[in-house]
Amino acid sequence: xxxxxxxxxxxxxxxxxxxxxxxxxxxxxxxxxxxxxxxxxxxxxxxxxxxxxxxxxxxxxxxxxxxxxxxxxxxxxxxxxxxxxxxxxxxxxxxxxxxxxxxxxxxxxxxxxxxxxxxxxxxxxxxxxxxxxxxxxxxxxxxxxxxxxxxxxxxxxxxxxxxxxxxxxxxxxxxxxxxxxxxxxxxxxxxxxxxxxxxxxxxxxxxxxxxxxxxxxxxxxx
Amino acid sequence: xxxxxxxxxxxxxxxxxxxxxxxxxxxxxxxxxxxxxxxxxxxxxxxxxxxxxxxxxxxxxxxxxxxxxxxxxxxxxxxxxxxxxxxxxxxxxxxxxxxxxxxxxxxxxxxxxxxxxxxxxxxxxxxxxxxxxxxxxxxxxxxxxxxxxxxxxxxxxxxxxxxxxxxxxxxxxxxxxxxxxxxxxxxxxxxxxxxxxxxxxxxxxxxxxxxxxxxxxxxxxxxxxxxxxxxxxxxxxxxxxxxxxxxxxxxxxxxxxxxxxxxxxxxxxxxxxxxxxxxxxxxxxxxxxxxxxxxxxxxxxxxxxxxxxxxxxxxxxxxxxxxxxxxxxxxxxxxxxxxxxxx
Numbered sequence: 360x361x362x363x364x365x366x367x368x369x370x371x372x373x374x375x376x377x378x379x380x381x382x383x384x385x386x387x388x389x390x391x392x393x394x395x396x397x398x399x400x401x402x403x404x405x406x407x408x409x410x411x412x413x414x415x416x417x418x419x420x421x422x423x424x425x426x427x428x429x430x431x432x433x434x435x436x437x438x439x440x441x442x443x444x445x446x447x448x449x450x451x452x453x454x455x456x457x458x459x460x461x462x463x464x465x466x467x468x469x470x471x472x473x474x475x476x477x478x479x480x481x482x483x484x485x486x487x488x489x490x491x492x493x494x495x496x497x498x499x500x501x502x503x504x505x506x507x508x509x510x511x512x513x514x515x516x517x518x519x520x521x522x523x524x525x526x527x528x529x530x531x532x533x534x535x536x537x538x539x540x541x542x543x544x545x546x547x548x549x550x551x552x553x554x555x556x557x558x559x560x561x562x563x564x565x566x567x568x569x570x571x572x573x574x575x576x577x578x579x580x581x
Numbered sequence: 582x583x584x585x586x587x588x589x590x591x592x593x594x595x596x597x598x599x600x601x602x603x604x605x606x607x608x609x610x611x612x613x614x615x616x617x618x619x620x621x622x623x624x625x626x627x628x629x630x631x632x633x634x635x636x637x638x639x640x641x642x643x644x645x646x647x648x649x650x651x652x653x654x655x656x657x658x659x660x661x662x663x664x665x666x667x668x669x670x671x672x673x674x675x676x677x678x679x680x681x682x683x684x685x686x687x688x689x690x691x692x693x694x695x696x697x698x699x700x701x702x703x704x705x706x707x708x709x710x711x712x713x714x715x716x717x718x719x720x721x722x723x724x725x726x727x728x729x730x731x732x733x734x735x736x737x738x739x740x741x742x743x744x745x746x747x748x749x750x751x752x753x754x755x756x757x758x759x760x761x762x763x764x765x766x767x768x769x770x771x772x773x774x775x776x777x778x779x780x781x782x783x784x785x786x787x788x789x790x791x792x793x794x795x796x797x798x799x800x801x802x803x804x805x806x807x808x809x810x811x812x813x814x815x816x817x818x819x820x821x822x823x824x825x826x827x828x829x830x831x832x833x834x835x836x837x838x839x840x841x842x843x844x845x846x847x848x849x850x851x852x853x854x855x856x857x858x859x860x861x862x863x864x865x866x867x868x869x870x871x872x873x874x875x876x877x878x879x880x881x882x883x884x885x886x887x888x889x890x891x892x893x894x895x896x897x898x899x900x901x902x903x904x905x906x907x908x909x910x911x912x913x914x915x916x917x918x919x920x921x922x923x924x
Contacts, residue, residue, distance in 0.1 A: 393671060395668060395806065559582060560805070560905070562909060565915065566914070570917075571910075571919040572917055575691070575917070575922070578698065578888070578924075579694070579732070579922075
């Protein structure tokens with residue numbers, strides 16, 4: 360492999376960052392550019408939930424279903440990499456051949472989430488990005504995926520659409536731009552900051568503070 | 582702001598520290614002296630030589646609990662640092678600024694603004710609280726002088742000149758220090774700063790307080806991803822936590838000096854707490870160090886409102902808050918580094 364190729368792969372962004380980026384560009388930058396991470400109840404709960412999904416060495420067969428957990432995926436087109444919690448392969452004559460198996464299969468990514476279905480499309484876009492990786496790696500077409508929500512103990516069927524794929528491309532391009540410049544954006548703060556696991560590092564209130572210059576001048580001239 | 586947790590001080594020389602599950606256990610001659618859950622701890626500070634298990638060191642490093650070793654006399658030995666805490670981008674920025682004299686000066690002058698401002702208000706406070714005990718005219722004179730130096734410091738873009746201005750301010754502040762000692766004047770007096778070794782009781786306590794503060798500062802800086810060894814005002818010297826000493830400038834008076842003065846003035850510490858060696862070196866007894874550390878811990882728990890953040894935090898979190906603000910300045914969120922200006 361050329362040295363350039365090696366460098367390229369190191370610069371791949373984490374697929375899971377898409378949802379951070381959707382939630383808050385600054386949160387994404389703090390985690391993925393500045394490598395800061397603060398655990399709170401939410402992240403610990405998330406890890407607990409992923410215990411089962413994070414078992415890369417179990418391969419489960421159930422009837423016409425093959426369930427694979429913690430599957431590493433990447434896309435050279437998007438320059439992203441990540442791990443699918445679960446990929447389900449369902450026997451289907453219209454599917455693709457999988458190495459070491461007799462029948463043909465269609466693949467569906469399944470993502471595990473701690474909470475309940477969200478108003479925004481961040482979960483859908485993350486799933487879509489996973490599907491795009493799988494399509495590229497398996498040379499197939501994926502038109503469906505699932506998000507399992509722990510709070511409702513239920514999986515929601517998600518169609519993989521061209522529209523969402525385009526959104527993923529746009530978001531990832533923006534992320535690559537910030538990443539190249541190693542830039543942590545200052546962004547609008549809001550009530551969502553209260554739910555952020557990085558609020559103690561980000562100091563969202565700092566964004567609305569008066570300038571330090573006026574703070575100092577004010578104090579020394581009082 | 583994060584919460585301040587407890588510090589565990591090990592004040593016996595022959596205690597070995599080990600890990601058991603999520604607990605720290607204290608062993609003496611293979612006998613278990615105690616057992617504490619680590620999740621309540623911010624720091625473990627050990628005065629003695631016996632040591633700690635690698636498992637405990639790893640646990641503390643990973644969870645950002647600072648584990649520090651001092652000699653029995655309070656001289657710093659070592660601090661456990663784990664895998665570098667991410668944030669390469671921040672550190673590279675710190676190094677670039679540190680290599681640039683002008684950019685360094687623009688940060689460094691704010692440390693000094695903080696230091697002189699806080700010392701000035703310590704002096705003002707003395708004239709307000711004890712007008713009958715101190716020479717008010719002299720205090721006011723120094724206060725005005727410090728005000729004028731602050732203005733020069735604000736304009737200063739040269740590190741050498743900055744050190745000069747800081748030195749002038751220190752001389753006039755030190756001249757008043759002895760007058761701020763209001764009790765036990767026979768045993769506690771301040772002529773000049775002496776260290777390595779401290780030659781009187783006051784200097785012995787100042788040295789100890791500065792060591793503890795420098796260590797808290799270093800842990801706070803490493804905790805937000807900065808390199809405690811690369812400074813802006815203090816230049817690189819092997820083994821010196823230059824950045825910790827930099828940021829600490831603004832806290833020396835208001836945090837350490839005031840603390841030492843209160844121990845004397847409230848008679849928490851007295852002349853029997855010290856031992857004078859044949860060569861004039863003064864060291865604190867085990868018993869007095871215990872009193873000192875207990876009071877230090879209590880001080881850290883006291884709540885204040887951070888003057889820039891406008892947020893209620895404990896005194897013990899001030900080093901962390903300043904480290905965080907410095908990191909955010911270096912990453913471009915703030916127009917200047919905001920010193921801790923305490924009135």
